Amino acid sequence: MTAKEKTIIGRTARVNFPSERVRGVPAKIDTGADSSSIWASELHIDDDFTLHYVLFAKGSPYYTGKKHSTKLYKVRLVKSSNGTQQIRYSVKLTIVLGKRKVRGSFTLADRSQNTYPVLIGNKLLYRKFLVDVSRGNIRTDEQKVKTNVLNREMALDPKAFFEKYHLENQRGDIGL
Numbered sequence: 001m002t003a004k005e006k007t008i009i010g011r012t013a014r015v016n017f018p019s020e021r022v023r024g025v026p027a028k029i030d031t032g033a034d035s036s037s038i039w040a041s042e043l044h045i046d047d048d049f050t051l052h053y054v055l056f057a058k059g060s061p062y063y064t065g066k067k068h069s070t071k072l073y074k075v076r077l078v079k080s081s082n083g084t085q086q087i088r089y090s091v092k093l094t095i096v097l098g099k100r101k102v103r104g105s106f107t108l109a110d111r112s113q114n115t116y117p118v119l120i121g122n123k124l125l126y127r128k129f130l131v132d133v134s135r136g137n138i139r140t141d142e143q144k145v146k147t148n149v150l151n152r153e154m155a156l157d158p159k160a161f162f163e164k165y166h167l168e169n170q171r172g173d174i175g176l
Contacts (some may be wrong), residue, residue: 002154007098007129008137013116016096020055022062026116027097028130033121035090036104042067043089053088053108056117076107102128113153 014024041057051073056063075091088107095102097120104124111117125131154161 006084006127007100008132008135009129010099011131011133012116012136013097013120015120016113017055018094018096018101020062020064020066022055022064025062025118027118027120028114029036029120029125029136031125031131033119034123035078036106036121036124037078037109038093038106039114039117039120040108043108051091053089053091057110057112060117062117074105078107078109084116098129100128100155119147 009029009031013027013029015027016023019023021121039056042052042054044052046052048071049090050069050071052067052069054063054065054067054159058065068091070091072092075089076088078084079085088109090105090107092103093106095104095118102124106118109126111119
């Protein structure tokens with residue numbers, strides 16, 4: 001496949017889930033991540049080893065309540081950028097990304113605290129997409145508000161701001 005046949009996408013995108021009848025879900029394109037991930041809830045395995053789950057969760061604008069079940073799942077050990085590891089279940093899902101319908105593996109995770117309910121990793125992108133980082137900048141209103149609040153706080157007293165958020169926390173992790 002040549003570069004001309006690949007679909008060009010940005011660093012963020014909106015994806016559709018045909019089986020859910022859900023459209024326009026914000027997704028982070030992460031070429032540094034091997035696997036893709038989706039927000040899932042209500043996970044459990046029953047006595048006949050069937051995995052049950054719901055995509056997204058109550059309160060999410062993308063939640064439909066549709067229950068999924070499959071015996072075709074795997075387990076993956078996922079290491080996050082902060083060094084922690086999680087055991088996650090992985091299932092195959094079909095999405096539409098950049099007007100292209102693709103099927104790939106997604107780990108099921110609680111992404112309720114993430115800006116993007118879907119993360120697209122390089123295994124799904126491989127040989128199908130080119131990522132142009134100058135494209136795609138989906139920011140939620142919540143992100144804008146949080147950033148504005150932080151900038152106002154820093155403007156009042158930059159030293160106090162630094163001491164509050166970075167002195168004993170060089171990464172600047174916070175739970176806003």
